[in-house]
Amino acid sequence: KAGVTQTPRYLIKTRGQQVTLSCSPISGHRSVSWYQQTPGQGLQFLFEYFSETQRNKGNFPGRFSGRQFSNSRSEMNVSTLELGDSALYLCASSLSGTGLFEQYFGPGTRLTVT
């Protein structure tokens, strides 16, 4: 079974631009979560989608948004990029909507904002 895939793997953007990252979960997984990973902050939860509905949201500004499609694929968008948005963005999928099931992570998208 194919794992979680994220595209693109690397991205360089300029301050003020916007960016869209894509995540394809493991087949059959309906929950997709997004995390921002930085050296100083560790993994910070952005949001979680289940069956196209955002169920949980972390403490990030409104510039960060996401969505999930009927095939469970998910995208996250960051508008008006800031230097501090440079990070590894990780997507994780899980089978169901409870914390019982572990999350499977993709390799991440490395975003650099200049």
Place this chain on the structure above:
Amino acid sequence: AQSVTQLGSHVSVSEGALVLLRCNYSSSVPPYLFWYVQYPNQGLQLLLKYTSAATLVKGINGFEAEFKKSETSFHLTKPSAHMSDAAEYFCAVSGPTGNQFYFGTGTSLTVIP
């Protein structure tokens, strides 16, 4: 509210020595607990999980962890470190409702030959 604290952001052990990575959790509900490993430029890989069955959980690559409710701990151990164990390790907690995972800040393990 749920959270995890990983004591020690950097741990160094000699090859063949015991690995002990510490994780303490805080949860108002019975927790589910996880350990993940991250190698450079990769995503996180599940090592093991506790979901209220046996308190001693065995995972991949010879790792195991013991759930101690009285100490609110879920420390990760491996009897004998290998060079290939050098990586970043994350402890995480979730609850029976919702699907929000809370991760610790990670412990970087260095294995000295």
